[in-house]
Amino acid sequence: MDSIEFPAVKPSKAEGGANKRPVRRRVLFSTAMLTIICFTTVLNPRAATPAAPHRVEVTAKKYVFEPAEVTLKKGEPVDLVLKTGDVAHGLRFRELKVDLKVNKGATGEVHFTPDKVGYFIGHCSVFCGSGHGRMMLTLHVVD
Numbered sequence: 001m002d003s004i005e006f007p008a009v010k011p012s013k014a015e016g017g018a019n020k021r022p023v024r025r026r027v028l029f030s031t032a033m034l035t036i037i038c039f040t041t042v043l044n045p046r047a048a049t050p051a052a053p054h055r056v057e058v059t060a061k062k063y064v065f066e067p068a069e070v071t072l073k074k075g076e077p078v079d080l081v082l083k084t085g086d087v088a089h090g091l092r093f094r095e096l097k098v099d100l101k102v103n104k105g106a107t108g109e110v111h112f113t114p115d116k117v118g119y120f121i122g123h124c125s126v127f128c129g130s131g132h133g134r135m136m137l138t139l140h141v142v143d
């Protein structure tokens, strides 16, 4: 196999020393700008769709909600999706006027916008067995 040899070019101190730094700075600046663009547009779905509601998925099963606590932002629309892992369950937050029931194997969804800050305790609203009374989901609404 033939190989092409390129003469080694060593920049003289006068040209190399003066040009190395600006090139490195330009590369660093370009990398930084690219990183900022990626984080603000591609990797942040809210930047692309500012009105998209916050989707929260919760699974109910005897006798827990997973996750057991969810943090929401006051004034930010929420799509709360409830799935059941076993039998029929429900989820009710009286103060937030949220009441959702899901049958076995089904998925329910409720859309709401929390308008007050605080901790809100939701309970299962469909009798599902002996531990039904202790099934709770805490919504922590922050400013």
Ligand SMILES: [Cu+2]
Pocket: 089, 090, 124, 125, 126, 127, 128, 129, 132, 133, 135
């Ligand atoms: Cu229940």
